[in-house]
Amino acid sequence: MALPLSETRQNEKLSIHNGIATTIVLNISNNYFPLFAISVLGATNFQIGLISSLPQFIGMFAMVLGSMILNHLEEKKRFTAYSFLAARFFLFLMFFVIYLPAEFRSWAFVLLVGFMNLPGSFANLSWQSLIGDLIPDDRRSRFFSERNKVLTIVGMFSTFLIGILLQQFEKSSPFPFQVLFVTAFLFGLIEVYYLLKHKEEKKKKKKEKKRLSFGLEVFRHKPFLYFLFCSLFFNFGWQMAWSLFSIYQIKYAGATAMWISLFTVANQLAQIISYKWWGRMADKHSNAKMMILVSAGMASAPVLTILSPNMIYLVLVNGFSGLFVSGTVLILFNQLLEVTQEEKRSVFISNYNILLALVAFVAPQFGVYLLEQTSIDMAMIVSTILRGSSAGVFFFLYLFLKKNQSKSLPAAFI
Numbered sequence: 001m002a003l004p005l006s007e008t009r010q011n012e013k014l015s016i017h018n019g020i021a022t023t024i025v026l027n028i029s030n031n032y033f034p035l036f037a038i039s040v041l042g043a044t045n046f047q048i049g050l051i052s053s054l055p056q057f058i059g060m061f062a063m064v065l066g067s068m069i070l071n072h073l074e075e076k077k078r079f080t081a082y083s084f085l086a087a088r089f090f091l092f093l094m095f096f097v098i099y100l101p102a103e104f105r106s107w108a109f110v111l112l113v114g115f116m117n118l119p120g121s122f123a124n125l126s127w128q129s130l131i132g133d134l135i136p137d138d139r140r141s142r143f144f145s146e147r148n149k150v151l152t153i154v155g156m157f158s159t160f161l162i163g164i165l166l167q168q169f170e171k172s173s174p175f176p177f178q179v180l181f182v183t184a185f186l187f188g189l190i191e192v193y194y195l196l197k198h199k200e201e202k203k204k205k206k207k208e209k210k211r212l213s214f215g216l217e218v219f220r221h222k223p224f225l226y227f228l229f230c231s232l233f234f235n236f237g238w239q240m241a242w243s244l245f246s247i248y249q250i251k252y253a254g255a256t257a258m259w260i261s262l263f264t265v266a267n268q269l270a271q272i273i274s275y276k277w278w279g280r281m282a283d284k285h286s287n288a289k290m291m292i293l294v295s296a297g298m299a300s301a302p303v304l305t306i307l308s309p310n311m312i313y314l315v316l317v318n319g320f321s322g323l324f325v326s327g328t329v330l331i332l333f334n335q336l337l338e339v340t341q342e343e344k345r346s347v348f349i350s351n352y353n354i355l356l357a358l359v360a361f362v363a364p365q366f367g368v369y370l371l372e373q374t375s376i377d378m379a380m381i382v383s384t385i386l387r388g389s390s391a392g393v394f395f396f397l398y399l400f401l402k403k404n405q406s407k408s409l410p411a412a413f414i
Contacts, residue, residue: 003134007199008134008136011134011135011198011199012143012147014197015135015198016146016147017194018198019147019150019151020150021188021190021191023154023158025156025184025187025188025191026155027158027159028093029163029181031202031264031285032180032260033113034048034051034243034246036109036177037106037109037110037252038246039171039172039250041097041105041106041109045243045247047106047107047206049364049368050110050114050365052239052242052243052360053360053361053363053364053365054110054114055120055360055363056117056357056358058117058118059117059118059121059357060354060358060361062119062120062125063121063125063353065122066122066125066126066350067350067351070120070126070129070346070350071347072196073393075202076130077200080122080123080127080195081195081196082192083122083123083208084119084120084191084192085188086119087118087123088185088188088189088191089188090112091116091181091182091184091188092181092182092185093112094109094181095178098178105307122351124353125349128353129346129350132349133200137337141279141330141334144279144330144333145276146276148275148326148329149271152268152271152275153268153272156269156272159261159265159268160265161259162267163259163260163261165259166258167256171256171257185346186317204362208412218340218347218348218351219351221348221401222400223339223401223404226396226397226401227336227339227397228352230331230390230393230394230397231352232356233390233393234291234295234387234390234393235356235365236359236362237363237385237389238328239359240363240364240366240382241301241379243364244302244380245305247368248305248306252309253309253311254309255311259311259315262335263318264318266315266316267321267322269319269330270319270320270323270325271322271325274323274327274380275326275330276323277280278290278326278327278330282330285336286398286401286402287338288335288394288397288402290327291331291332291335292398293391294328294394295391295393295394296391297321297323298325298386298390299385299387299397300321300324301317301320301387302380302381302384303380303381304320304321305315306376306381336352339401344367367379371383
């Protein structure tokens with residue numbers, strides 16, 4: 001049973017407030033993990049790769065456990081909020097990394113980043129399921145495009161301010177990073193507060209659900225199965241370059257905290273400009289069709305990045321790629337909700353996230369492996385090829401969903 005419209009609107013406002021806190025947490029912490037690891041802790045390329053991939057490896061196991069917990073909950077809100085709280089506590093622990101013996105610091109930091117994703121995966125999985133329940137289908141595109149736009153504006157300003165702050169200190173100074181980690185933890189408390197204020201309708205427990213189930217029956221739902229293949233293929237090409245971008249910008253181009261902030265600001269500004277357009281186009285042409293364009297656009301980022309180490313040029317490249325990042329974030333999630341069945345949505349999402357976590361673990365390590373075995377140029381080019389190939393894969397998904405939809409319509413509407 002759907003919530004009254006007044007409560008749905010209130011949940012949308014609370015979700016935006018919660019999202020603002022989440023955005024600030026991520027923008028003043030996660031964005032600077034590689035810089036802290038390289039400039040302060042002296043981390044290796046392998047350890048930088050682990051900063052991207054280890055959280056996903058741990059997340060795989062968390063998704064399995066989280067999906068089983070989620071399926072037996074009457075209320076998702078509290079589980080979501082306390083999972084976020086546990087994840088943010090790891091940011092507080094990062095404050096103390098610099099006080100460890102030098103030989104243990106980088107590994108301790110990598111492990112904290114990795115294990116933070118245990119409660120973090122619980123939080124993300126349950127939030128996706130919760131928000132899917134709270135926001136009706138007919139309000140999603142408009143709401144998420146507006147929400148994402150607001151959060152990106154907040155992220156842009158917070159990132160820019162942090163860049164100015166970090167620029168006032170020596171590149172190898174740990175103090176400003178310690179301040180960021182504690183501040184991020186405090187904003188995490190605000191994040192939890194707004195989550196707990198959401199209105200959620202309790203679901204009655206079904207007594208017949210006693211046997212252990214991993215929800216493998218969802219893979220028999222063909223729209224979900226085909227989307228899953230397309231999304232995993234795209235994400236492999238996308239995520240294999242995540243560590244490579246950080247390594248190239250910091251080690252090859254010599255970017256400081258200020259330049260990294262400008263890269264992020266340019267990317268986020270482009271997302272702000274394009275969010276509503278992607279939302280309108282998805283409503284007009286379908287999510288699957290727009291993912292063809294998203295994939296093609298995302299393919300340009302790696303190869304454009306390696307053309308020059310010039311900082312101003314890299315700011316422009318990050319701005320251009322942001323036009324397609326907004327489409328990726330908005331359309332992939334909406335497409336996931338579209339191909340899932342409402343009564344088993346949490347099971348669909350948990351299985352999707354488990355497999356996505358596997359890809360997100362392997363892909364950055366594959367990217368770093370290519371870097372070590374060949375060169376940064378070759379690794380980036382491979383990412384571009386895989387991302388570009390995703391456009392063709394999503395084209396076939398679009399044809400399938402279009403055909404499947406026409407079969408479900410009465411003859412008068414075909």
